[in-house]
Amino acid sequence: MEICRWSRQKNANMFMDWTWDIIEKYRHNKLTPDLSQITSTLTSITNTLTTLTRTIASMQQEINFLKKPQQLPKKKWSYWSTKMFPKYQLLTDYFQISYKELYKNLYNEMKNTYPDIDLNQEIDDYCYENHLESCYTLDVIEHNKTLRKLFESIVDNLLEQNNLTDTNNTNTKIPTIFDKAS
Numbered sequence: 001m002e003i004c005r006w007s008r009q010k011n012a013n014m015f016m017d018w019t020w021d022i023i024e025k026y027r028h029n030k031l032t033p034d035l036s037q038i039t040s041t042l043t044s045i046t047n048t049l050t051t052l053t054r055t056i057a058s059m060q061q062e063i064n065f066l067k068k069p070q071q072l073p074k075k076k077w078s079y080w081s082t083k084m085f086p087k088y089q090l091l092t093d094y095f096q097i098s099y100k101e102l103y104k105n106l107y108n109e110m111k112n113t114y115p116d117i118d119l120n121q122e123i124d125d126y127c128y129e130n131h132l133e134s135c136y137t138l139d140v141i142e143h144n145k146t147l148r149k150l151f152e153s154i155v156d157n158l159l160e161q162n163n164l165t166d167t168n169n170t171n172t173k174i175p176t177i178f179d180k181a182s
Helices: 010-027 035-067 079-095 099-113 119-129 137-143 145-161
Strands: none
Touching: 079 099, 079 137, 079 145, 099 119, 099 137, 099 145, 119 137, 137 145
């Protein structure tokens, strides 16, 4: 504290005077604490600590909840996806390519067959409508009834061109009581 006296500034002198007043009061047992101020300060500290404790406990509960692996519902395939998958499988086996390569070629075939359809714009529109940053092209095609029919016709035509159509699957009629021969 004596170092402050060396600065030769008014504030330093005022600080030193205040400090020595406190020390003198302490020496002569004249320093009495203000109990109301102490009580108020302790109450404030207690309230702050209580709030912090509650906040930390709440955050710990949230962290524990986030740590638990959440069970995601199993994705159910749509009727159209279920119907199309065996067709994709026939094409991948026939051309000996991966599904990724198949889809890429099917999208290109669609662009070549229907040049007026802009798949990229369809994807952007779908993402915008559904508040997504990205999506699969196949989801966009499945969502749009017109695109779905066009895409399915391309796949069916490829199957026919390469003699991959299964006559049992193309003519799947469910038997009923009305089918009885007369």
